Amino acid sequence: MEFLIGVLVLVVGLLVSIALHELGHMIPAKRFGVLVSEYFVGFGPRLWSRRRGETEYGIKAIPLGGYVRLVGMVPPASAVKPVRIGGWAGRLIEDTRAQAEEEIPAGQDHRAFYHLTWWRKAIVMLGGPLVNLVLAILIFTAVLSFVGLPTQTLQVASVVQCVPAAGTSECTADDPAAPAAAAGIEAGDVFVSADGVALDEWTDLTAYVASHPGEEIALVVDRGGELVDLTVTPASRTVYAADDEGEPLLDAAGEPVTEEIGYLGVYSLTEAQQQPVWSGAELTWQYLGQTMGVIIDLPAQVYHVGRAAVGLEERTADSVIGVVGVGRISGEIASADVDGYSMGERMADMLMLLGGLNLALFAFNMIPLVPLDGGHVASALWQGIKNGWARLRGAARPRPVDVARMMPVAYGVFALLLVMGAVLVYADIVAPVTIA
Secondary structure, three states: OHHHHHHHHHHHHHHHHHHHHHHHHHHHHHHOOOOEEEEEEEEEEEEEEEEEOOEEEEEEEEEEEEEEEEOOOOOOHHHOOOOOOOHHHHHHHHHHHHHHHHHOOOOOHHHOHHHOOHHHHHHHHHHHHHHHHHHHHHHHHHHHHHHOEEEEEEEEEEEOOEOOOOOOOOOOOOOOEOHHHHHOOOOOOEEEEEOOEEOOOHHHHHHHHHOOOOOOEEEEEEEOOEEEEEEEOOEEEEEEOEOOOOOEOEOOOOOEOEEEEEEOOEEEEEEEEOOOOOHHHHHHHHHHHHHHHHHHOHHHHHHHHHHHHOOOOOOOOOOOOOHHHHHHHHHHHHHOOOOOOOHHHHHHHHHHHHHHHHHHHHHHHOOOOOOOHHHHHHHHHHHHHHHHHHHHHOOOOOOOOOHHHHHHHHHHHHHHHHHHHHHHHHHHHHOOOOOO
16 A cells, blocks of 8 residues: 555656646747646546636646647748758658647737747747746755754664674674774774774774774774763674775776775764755755766667666666656655654655656756757757848848757657667566565
């Protein structure tokens, strides 16, 4: 039941995000006088609709998107240069133009989208993605600044009783006692200093211990308000070395590089610590860079996901996922059987997932290819460049950018998106990424 609730929370959040995205297009379009005939959340069969004024509002059966129909996005043949393209591409262009002209009611041509100035077109098409960006910032800010970020503290949650063998975490009778247990460190102790150096955060302690394998360290801990002096000698453990990004380091022969680090044997108590109000924007910027990297590498990512779906390779934990995969993760967060994992923490994690999804919607929609919003923004900017160049030359105002000419590209992009979406859905079912 908890799993289904998690999925439902994600679906509702996604639908709200889509609805607000489409409002981001519709509101400025109406402000600029464009005739908006439809506003729908979802695709496929109509479940419910109601007409208010000149716009029909409704919900459709497949909750994987939405749209607003802006009348006159494609200029008529009389407003653009003649098309000299034959074959199926030429027929597609002419059919698209004819359908767009039929949508314009008699006497309403002046309210067609193609009449807008280039900067108004850009505002309308940027409105949707910018809503998703703002939602991501607001969600991240709410979670980080009001709920808090899970942070390791200097307080001991538990003490490991042994130094487990390399590659394991379980203790056996043959394993030596952990340095922390041998030194008398107890759950609840708060680390104050190491060798006289004050400790401000958990990473200060772990870095100091790691750099002193086999060396005696003088520790001071706060135990119930009393400072206690302890002496500990970290055990030496062999681990694989990694770079600043966590990737394993390789030697000249391509073998993993190992290093000796100190091991103490304690777990930190994790607490939610509220972050500064600007932390949400900072995290958005950080995630945006990562998201753009994923989009650039998307064809290769989907290729490997497809191979994993048919059993030719293992699907990695950092693999790109689709809507089904995101829903599964949301369900696993809601139903995770983890001690101390409160409902508030579960909701915070699901909200972070929804924030990341909104950020992905922003980044993906800004790809400068039709039918995505970024393609229409690029068309508007090109119109602005043409207009500016004409003014510099003292020439007449250029004709509108002919969006119909982009339809062959739009259909190709749409087909590619359908294929990639189908691959991700199938892979998320047969070879899912899981956090369980």
